[in-house]
Amino acid sequence: MSGTTPGTNDAARPGEQLPRATGPLMAHDTPPPPRANVFVKELLRGSAVTTILAIVLAMVVGGILIAVTDENVQEAAGYFFSRPADTFVAIWNAVYGGYEALFRGAVFNPRGADFAAQIRPFTNTLGFAAPLIAAGLGVALAFRVGLFNIGARGQMLMGAIFAAFFTFNLDLPMWLHLPTTMLAGIIGGALWGGLVGLIKATTGAHEVILTIMLNYVAYYFLLWMIRTPGLLQREGTNQPISAPTPETAQFPDLLGPAFPALDWGFVIVVLVTLLVWWIIERSSLGMRLRAVGENPHAARAAGISVKRMYIYAMLFAGGLAGLAAMNQIQGSVTTGFSGTIDAGIGFDAITVALLGRSRAWGTFAAGILFGALKAGSFSMQAQGIPVDIVLVVQSLIVLFIAAPPLLRTIFFLPKSDAEKAAKARAKAAKKAVSA
Numbered sequence: 001m002s003g004t005t006p007g008t009n010d011a012a013r014p015g016e017q018l019p020r021a022t023g024p025l026m027a028h029d030t031p032p033p034p035r036a037n038v039f040v041k042e043l044l045r046g047s048a049v050t051t052i053l054a055i056v057l058a059m060v061v062g063g064i065l066i067a068v069t070d071e072n073v074q075e076a077a078g079y080f081f082s083r084p085a086d087t088f089v090a091i092w093n094a095v096y097g098g099y100e101a102l103f104r105g106a107v108f109n110p111r112g113a114d115f116a117a118q119i120r121p122f123t124n125t126l127g128f129a130a131p132l133i134a135a136g137l138g139v140a141l142a143f144r145v146g147l148f149n150i151g152a153r154g155q156m157l158m159g160a161i162f163a164a165f166f167t168f169n170l171d172l173p174m175w176l177h178l179p180t181t182m183l184a185g186i187i188g189g190a191l192w193g194g195l196v197g198l199i200k201a202t203t204g205a206h207e208v209i210l211t212i213m214l215n216y217v218a219y220y221f222l223l224w225m226i227r228t229p230g231l232l233q234r235e236g237t238n239q240p241i242s243a244p245t246p247e248t249a250q251f252p253d254l255l256g257p258a259f260p261a262l263d264w265g266f267v268i269v270v271l272v273t274l275l276v277w278w279i280i281e282r283s284s285l286g287m288r289l290r291a292v293g294e295n296p297h298a299a300r301a302a303g304i305s306v307k308r309m310y311i312y313a314m315l316f317a318g319g320l321a322g323l324a325a326m327n328q329i330q331g332s333v334t335t336g337f338s339g340t341i342d343a344g345i346g347f348d349a350i351t352v353a354l355l356g357r358s359r360a361w362g363t364f365a366a367g368i369l370f371g372a373l374k375a376g377s378f379s380m381q382a383q384g385i386p387v388d389i390v391l392v393v394q395s396l397i398v399l400f401i402a403a404p405p406l407l408r409t410i411f412f413l414p415k416s417d418a419e420k421a422a423k424a425r426a427k428a429a430k431k432a433v434s435a
Contacts, residue, residue: 047357049413050401050404050407051355051357051401053400053407053411053413054396054397054400054401054407055369055397057396057400057407057410058393058394058396058397058400059099059393061392061393061396062389062390062392062393062396063095063098063099065389065392066094066095066098066385066389067090067091067094067095069385069386069389070090070091070094070385071384072090072093072094073087073090073091073094075090076089076090097383098380098383098385098389101376101379101380101382101383101385102372102373102376102377102379102380102390103376104121104376104379105121105124105375105376105377105378105379105380106121106122106124106125106371106372106373106375106376106379107121107122107125107372107376108121108122109121116258116259120258120259120261121375121376121379123255123259123261123262124261124262124375125368125371125372125374125375125376126261126262126266126368126371127261127262127263127266127331127332127371128261128370128371128372128374128375129266129367129368129370129371129372130265130266130269130324130327130331130367130371131324131325131327131328131332131343131345132324132345132348132349132352132367132370132371133269133273133352133363133364133367133368134269134272134320134321134323134324134327135152135156135320135321135324135345135346135348135349135352136348136349136352136353136356136363136366136367137272137273137276137320137353137360137363137364138152138155138189138193138316138317138318138319138320138321138324138349139152139317139349139350139352139353140352140353140356140358140359140360140362140363141276141280141289141313141316141317141320141358142207142313142314142317143293143353143358144280144289144290144293144313144358145289145290145292145293145309145310145313146292146293146294146296147197147200147207147310147313147314147317148207148208149193149196149207149211149314149317150208150211150212150215150347150350151192151193151196151207151210151211151212151214151215151318151321151346152317152321152324152345152346152347152349152350153215153218153219153342153345153346153347154192154211154214154215154216154217154218154219154346155189155190155192155193155218155317155318155321155322155325155346156189156321156322156324156325156328156341156342156345156346157215157218157219157221157222157325157339157341157342158188158189158191158192158218158221158318158322159184159185159186159187159188159189159192159318159321159322159323159324159325159326160185160188160222160325160328160329160337160341161188161218161221161222161225161232162184162185162187162188162189162191162322163181163182163184163185163188163325163326163329163330164232164242164243164329164337165225165231165232166184167180167181167184167249168181168242168243168245168246168249170246172248173248174247174248174249177246177248177249178248178249178250178251178330180249181245181246181249181326181330182268182323182326182330185322185323185325185326185329186319186322186323186326187319187322188322189318189319189320189321189322189323189325190315190316190318190319190322191318192214192218192318193314193315193316193317193318193319193321194311194314194315194318195214195314196210196211196214196314196318197310197311197312197313197314197315198311198314200310200314201306201307201308201310201311202307207314215346219339222339222341223240223339226240226241226242226337226338226339227240234336240338240339241336241337241338242336242337242338243336244334244335244336245329245330245333245334245335245336249330250263250330250331250334251263251264251265251327251330251331252264254266254267261332263331265326265327265330265331268323269323269327270364272320272323273360273361273363273364274360276316276320276360277359277360277361279316280360281360285312288304288309289309289312289313291304292304292306292309292310292313321346321349324345324346324349325341325342328341328342328343328345329341348370348394351366351370351394351395351397351398352366352367352370353366354398354401354402355369355370355397355398355401370394373390373393373394374390376390377390
């Protein structure tokens, strides 16, 4: 009988193994998170939630500005410590009254005398949105190809020049005059945008510089034409204004004379949105355009002509801006146009495209939102609220959209994988420096 104590070498006995260690501290035994948690986490990280929160936060800041600039709030704040409730009531009345006026002027007016008067604000929203959507689609399409097109203004102006110069003097029936005028405007904008793509493709010049300069060229070219008799200047006047749009070239009202702001131009914009979506997301040309936008070097290695895609993209973008101009001169401004016919739409289109994430239907929805803000701003202004507050809200929406980490910090949303990786790299670099 050996002198060893029983059990001393149990772990070494052949054929016997210790049981596998388990428990909450073992990483390989940690169960995966529930699918519901993963879904909620991904949803909170998504662009839709970010967009909605950006709009909400911008509205909150806008409400603060409305309260600060309201005279009743300022008066009540003078005796805040004696009767603080008066200040809070005045703040509520100012903010609620402002946004109620915005809703009344953009969506539904319950004070209307009849149903037509009640829904007229929404038709005004759609009417204001049509040119914003068209121009925004042009900017968004260029974004998808990696081009920063800020020349929608110049492309709109050139579209108006082409339409007025080549078609206003034609004597044609409506079924032919209306599409001819619209096509001329689209061609004018497309040629002006395609010029940018051609110069960039052949010389490598940056499209931002090109579009900025061509905006000025188109503007002063239009001013010269509407100031020169025999070109675009209206006969019998020395004012810088064009002739009225011929009746046979104007978009008919979509729902009748009770809704003058909404015409068939909006229907055309809806169809064009569908066409742009199909081209970008479903066609082989769209696949090549998106490939160039993702990585032009890889696209070139795959046999895609990057220069040709640049030209195509700017042709499409300019044509869409030309369509926006046609929504102006064939729908909204038919009594003659001046150098301000673009009405800031060319630059607002950049905001619309950014808010829409450069997607066709996202841009469509963003255009509706900005059309509502524009339509409702008139009702807000009638209550003494500065219209500039609406512009501030629009700018803040873009600011928050462009800074998702700021929104996630404010609303305590989960960070994206890229943000986590960047934070880990920064932490590791800090440790390396301290060591």
